[in-house]
Amino acid sequence: MLHTFANPVLRVVALLSTIATTCGADTNNSVRLTVRLDEPGKPVARTMHGLFFEDINYAADGGLYAELVQNRSFEHANPMYSWFESTKDGAKGRLTVESEMPLNANNPAFLRLHAARAGFGAANAGFDGIVIRDGDGYRFSVYARIRAGDSNGLQVWLEDSAGEILTKQTIKELTTAWKKYEVKFTGNRDVTSARIAVATTRPGTVDIDMVSLFPQKTFKNRENGLRPDLAQAFADLKPGFLRFPGGCIVEGRDCENAYRWKDTIGDVAERKQNYNLWQNGQSPQYHQTFGLGFFEYFQFCEDIGAEPVPVVNCGMSCQARRGPVVPMDELGPWIQDALDLIEFANGPASSPWGARRAAMGHAKPFHMKHLAVGNEQWQQVYFDRYQLFHKAIRDKYPEIQIISSSGPAASDQHWHFAWEKFRTGTPADVVDEHYYVPPTWLFNNVDRYANFDRNGPKIFVGEFAAHDGRAKRNNLRAGLAEAAYMTGLLKNSDVVIMASYAPLLGKIGRSQWHPNLIWFDNSRLALTPSYHVQAQFGRNLPDVVLPVTLEAPTLESAPAGMIGVGTWNTQAEYKDIKVTAADGRILFEGDFSRGLDGWQTSGGDWVAADGVLRQRAGGEDIRAVVGDPSWKDYTLTLKARKVGGDEGFLILFQTPGIENPTWWNLGGWRNTEHGLQGDSVTEQRVQGRIDNNRWYDIRIEAIARRIKAYLDGKLLHDVNTKSTASFYAVAGRDNRAREVVMQLVNPFATAMPVSIELAGAGKLGSKATVTTLAHSSLEAENTLERPENVAPKTSGLSGISAQFSFTIEPFSLTTLRIPER
Numbered sequence: 001m002l003h004t005f006a007n008p009v010l011r012v013v014a015l016l017s018t019i020a021t022t023c024g025a026d027t028n029n030s031v032r033l034t035v036r037l038d039e040p041g042k043p044v045a046r047t048m049h050g051l052f053f054e055d056i057n058y059a060a061d062g063g064l065y066a067e068l069v070q071n072r073s074f075e076h077a078n079p080m081y082s083w084f085e086s087t088k089d090g091a092k093g094r095l096t097v098e099s100e101m102p103l104n105a106n107n108p109a110f111l112r113l114h115a116a117r118a119g120f121g122a123a124n125a126g127f128d129g130i131v132i133r134d135g136d137g138y139r140f141s142v143y144a145r146i147r148a149g150d151s152n153g154l155q156v157w158l159e160d161s162a163g164e165i166l167t168k169q170t171i172k173e174l175t176t177a178w179k180k181y182e183v184k185f186t187g188n189r190d191v192t193s194a195r196i197a198v199a200t201t202r203p204g205t206v207d208i209d210m211v212s213l214f215p216q217k218t219f220k221n222r223e224n225g226l227r228p229d230l231a232q233a234f235a236d237l238k239p240g241f242l243r244f245p246g247g248c249i250v251e252g253r254d255c256e257n258a259y260r261w262k263d264t265i266g267d268v269a270e271r272k273q274n275y276n277l278w279q280n281g282q283s284p285q286y287h288q289t290f291g292l293g294f295f296e297y298f299q300f301c302e303d304i305g306a307e308p309v310p311v312v313n314c315g316m317s318c319q320a321r322r323g324p325v326v327p328m329d330e331l332g333p334w335i336q337d338a339l340d341l342i343e344f345a346n347g348p349a350s351s352p353w354g355a356r357r358a359a360m361g362h363a364k365p366f367h368m369k370h371l372a373v374g375n376e377q378w379q380q381v382y383f384d385r386y387q388l389f390h391k392a393i394r395d396k397y398p399e400i401q402i403i404s405s406s407g408p409a410a411s412d413q414h415w416h417f418a419w420e421k422f423r424t425g426t427p428a429d430v431v432d433e434h435y436y437v438p439p440t441w442l443f444n445n446v447d448r449y450a451n452f453d454r455n456g457p458k459i460f461v462g463e464f465a466a467h468d469g470r471a472k473r474n475n476l477r478a479g480l481a482e483a484a485y486m487t488g489l490l491k492n493s494d495v496v497i498m499a500s501y502a503p504l505l506g507k508i509g510r511s512q513w514h515p516n517l518i519w520f521d522n523s524r525l526a527l528t529p530s531y532h533v534q535a536q537f538g539r540n541l542p543d544v545v546l547p548v549t550l551e552a553p554t555l556e557s558a559p560a561g562m563i564g565v566g567t568w569n570t571q572a573e574y575k576d577i578k579v580t581a582a583d584g585r586i587l588f589e590g591d592f593s594r595g596l597d598g599w600q601t602s603g604g605d606w607v608a609a610d611g612v613l614r615q616r617a618g619g620e621d622i623r624a625v626v627g628d629p630s631w632k633d634y635t636l637t638l639k640a641r642k643v644g645g646d647e648g649f650l651i652l653f654q655t656p657g658i659e660n661p662t663w664w665n666l667g668g669w670r671n672t673e674h675g676l677q678g679d680s681v682t683e684q685r686v687q688g689r690i691d692n693n694r695w696y697d698i699r700i701e702a703i704a705r706r707i708k709a710y711l712d713g714k715l716l717h718d719v720n721t722k723s724t725a726s727f728y729a730v731a732g733r734d735n736r737a738r739e740v741v742m743q744l745v746n747p748f749a750t751a752m753p754v755s756i757e758l759a760g761a762g763k764l765g766s767k768a769t770v771t772t773l774a775h776s777s778l779e780a781e782n783t784l785e786r787p788e789n790v791a792p793k794t795s796g797l798s799g800i801s802a803q804f805s806f807t808i809e810p811f812s813l814t815t816l817r818i819p820e821r
Contacts, residue, residue: 030753031808032551035731037740037820038760041544044490044732045497047240047307049538052463052500053297054247055288056278056513059505062127063520065292066227068138068213069196070127072289074109075273081285083111086123086197088163093120093200103143103178103209106263106272110143110209113200119155121199124211128509129193131523132158132166137216138185139223142198143209143269146174153201154208158185161193174206180269184216192523210269220303224268224291229525230505233518235304237531238538241498243309243372243462244297249288250311250375251318253277255326258313261341264293265356277318278512295357298345298366307369308345309403309460309498312338314374314385320408325381328388335392342371342397370401372462376434378407378414383421390427403460404428410435410445411683413669422457430497432462438660439466439481440679443747444722446488452495459495463502465515465530472514476790476811477778479529480747483813486537487730487743493545501534508784519784526782529790532773536792536815540771542732542741552727558705559680559721560632561662563588564625564652567604567615568668570645574613574638582633582703588626599626600658618645629656636700640666641693647671648690653700653707654680654721664700664709664717666690674711680721681707688716727752727808734817742816746808747778753807758818761802765819768797774812 053059062070070082079097087093093115102108113121132138138158146152157168169183196213200206218225219232234242245259252258252274263272268291276286294310301308315334317323326334340353345368347354354365373389374382382405390402404422407414410433422428435441449459464485466478482501489496506516517534519526527535565574579588592608599606599613604622607614615622632654640649648667655661655678662678667690669675675685688711690696699710709717728745746752758764773792780790797806800818808814 031727032755034549034757036547036759041546042494044493047498050241050500051239052243052502058507058510060292064230066218068126068130069124072211076285076287079109083122086121091119092116104270113206115200118202119199123195123197125195132187132191132194134189136187139214141182141212145178145207148176150204152204155199160191239306241307241309242301248318254317261294264290265295295360309370311372372403374405376408377405401429403430406431406433428457430460431457432460434463436467442481442485449492449495458497461499474515474528476529476780479533483533484728484745487728490545490730524784526784526787540741543735545732548731554723558632559654561654561656562625562627563636566623566650568647570647571643573641577638580635599624602658625658639695641695642690738820740818744814746812749810758802763821768800769817770795770797771815774809
């Protein structure tokens with residue numbers, strides 16, 4: 001996953017406030033909605049709404065995976081991370097991490113307890129504390145051994161943060177060979193910050209490894225299982241699929257850090273661990289034990305009724321981190337990994353990898369249907385590798401639907417490059433698109449897939465989310481933007497077959513990414529408004545989507561925003577920058593006599609001198625902006641010169657904040673095209689290039705809702721900005737329940753009267769079920785302390801007929817289920 005443009009709250013608040021004011025001022029502003037029940041409609045894939053899982057934000061170890069001991073096998077970069085000496089009752093000794101004669105080759109480190117007195121040992125505080133519940137059972141296990149001629153055992157206990165013992169067990173005589181020992185505990189009171197301690201029963205030396213503590217209450221009560229409340233939250237979404245294991249995790253920072261699925265199966269004590277590429281200053285020891293591996297993943301999919309959608313490494317590490325790639329002539333083992341994964345999932349128990357699956361307790365196949373090759377790769381370096389994978393998989397497993405990547409963003413040069421490949425013969429069953437965008441982008445692009453080729457690849461919106469402002473908050477505004485967008489995904493169900501919000505989990509105090517669908521700590525979780533949106537769509541998936549005619553008011557006011565300049569892998573100079581209002585007033589004129597006074601920059605190396613603004617660094621997506629976010633109806637003029645690099649200029653206008661640009665991309669797409677891009681404009685591109693060391697005259701007229709862009713006096717673009725709808729709706733039929741299902745989104749501050757006609761309706765039930773997610777504030781969020789602040793409510797609606805009226809609450813997603821008899 002990658003960040004694209006985040007949106008400051010300013011634009012969204014202004015947009016929604018304007019629409020709300022407009023709608024509230026005119027009592028004739030209402031909605032007419034006609035649903036054609038007498039037409040067959042488009043089939044909807046059962047996989048339409050699903051889940052994306054990546055081990056980011058402590059999603060696996062310390063999150064969904066129920067293991068309570070952190071660094072249980074001493075394989076972290078700091079092998080003593082989360083461990084400390086236990087010296088209860090004056091016990092003395094020392095701890096060392098050793099590696100001679102280890103438990104196995106994949107688990108080379110272990111802890112040696114050098115006890116000068118009985119009772120010396122080591123304690124572990126888990127993942128920021130261990131939660132113990134009164135009356136609940138816990139399974140403890142450890143591998144241990146002693147030296148020849150020694151005699152020793154282990155004392156194991158749970159203690160609170162003050163060191164008071166909660167419950168204690170003893171493991172008697174140990175042997176000189178590694179052996180697994182197990183005991184059980186029962187919690188005798190509720191503790192949220194407990195520790196597990198392991199100590200010797202006598203003076204001497206004891207080696208320990210794989211120190212584990214599991215709650216007996218896991219999801220489906222599996223021994224190497226999952227945290228039940230988090231797993232149940234997944235299941236409650238009624239997901240059609242679960243994508244795994246990511247995400248950038250698939251790629252790794254380099255080839256050694258890449259996710260290799262074979263490391264994640266078999267005995268958990270023999271799984272080859274790896275560091276987590278999402279390590280940061282807050283979580284420097286972030287680690288992957290792979291206790292939650294591919295077998296557990298397939299099993300979990302089966303448990304919650306979701307189709308597995310695994311992702312395999314295509315011989316590339318993370319391009320966003322500029323990682324290396326596997327040479328083309330060394331791809332054989334990586335391709336074989338993909339083929340072996342299919343056999344592990346689907347092969348008979350008599351096949352080599354099917355036998356490995358059966359040995360883990362699942363003789364029957366998992367019936368995997370989709371496989372993604374690469375996570376978020378782009379450009380020719382990816383497609384060279386992808387085509388080798390595609391041929392090998394298609395030749396051996398023609399029934400598998402192969403998922404390709406379109407890159408990290410909705411419509412950047414990588415996306416255009418990928419779709420040109422698909423249009424010109426590169427095979428793909430499904431294309432995975434990713435975008436993290438402002439709420440306004442989702443509102444303005446609800447019909448994104450309306451004009452996609454119906455004979456081309458199907459679409460998997462593998463990662464999407466509304467990022468609302470710099471804080472990227474999980475507020476209701478973001479959730480309603482996602483709901484509006486999802487009505488468009490359903491309407492285009494003949495093209496879009498899968499979609500998943502990303503990321504799924506975020507642990508409080510251990511997150512590397514915002515926002516996330518579910519926030520949690522060791523004992524609590526908060527389901528965000530976006531979660532409830534996904535749930536309302538997932539639990540109300542129709543079998544077919546029906547034709548809908550929607551008549552609703554739209555916002556026609558012109559966008560507003562600052563101006564700016566930028567580069568993409570280019571060095572450039574700018575001068576004579578001037579902004580003139582429609583009435584002739586000069587809003588801005590830059591002479592750069594006081595340096596960068598008033599300019600905000602993002603990336604790059606900016607210098608202002610001698611009347612020129614210079615950007616001297618390489619790198620992508622470099623910007624500088626100036627002005628007032630409320631500016632509208634103006635003309636921007638300037639001169640620009642490219643002095644080096646691959647592309648041309650980025651000229652920003654109607655930009656409410658530096659993180660959310662609208663721009664004219666001159667010499668983009670490797671210096672082959674000029675294009676308008678941004679939230680409020682319909683992207684338009686023409687062929688063209690920018691030459692080095694030549695001053696260009698640039699003029700952008702942004703008057704009312706019209707944009708005219710001139711290069712050296714020649715008009716290259718003449719477009720209108722997008723209008724924004726005030727209401728969003730989609731309808732379908734649940735054949736098994738014999739119900740019409742409608743999703744209605746009112747993202748504005750005024751209640752919306754809706755006149756609904758069910759054209760061609762037969763006999764209907766007189767009462768509908770109504771589920772409404774709403775709050776009086778778009779800023780509303782759910783927290784661990786207030787998890788129900790924004791939550792859906794269900795009620796009944798009487799008086800249903802072929803024509804009826806219904807008022808939709810402000811700031812709401814409403815689901816209607818109408819019985820057909």
